[in-house]
Amino acid sequence: MANSIQQFKADFFKALAHPLRIRILEILCEGDRSVNEIQNLLRSEGSTVSQQLAVLRNKNVVYGVKEGTTVVYSLRDPLIKDLLQVARQIFDNHLIDQIQLLEEIRNEPL
Numbered sequence: 001m002a003n004s005i006q007q008f009k010a011d012f013f014k015a016l017a018h019p020l021r022i023r024i025l026e027i028l029c030e031g032d033r034s035v036n037e038i039q040n041l042l043r044s045e046g047s048t049v050s051q052q053l054a055v056l057r058n059k060n061v062v063y064g065v066k067e068g069t070t071v072v073y074s075l076r077d078p079l080i081k082d083l084l085q086v087a088r089q090i091f092d093n094h095l096i097d098q099i100q101l102l103e104e105i106r107n108e109p110l
Contacts, residue, residue: 015059020044020052022084024073028062029081032074 016022020042027033027041039049053073056062061080064071075081 012059012061015055015061018052018055020048021056024049024052024056025061025075025080025084028073028075029084032072034067034070034072036070038073 016025023042024038027038033041035046035049035053038053039046042049053062053064057064060076062073063076064073066072
């Protein structure tokens, strides 16, 4: 049982483990977007964006609603936005530690 829970968690984070997917989620945090809008904001090819959206869709991170000939994507759970904000805070803390270490190294006598 514990292994399946851990696997579920790992699979969720694997869905986030791609720079383009992270950027897509950041865009969707600002609001629902069509595939074309996402492509234009990313300046990326349609097939690449569609592949990454498919991964996010398969892991139930986003969902798409067809509006005529257009598919509009949304975050499945608005808490994804909170998750990305917390991750950013963690990264900021990590980088602050690295900056402090760099300053200490630069101030060391030769």
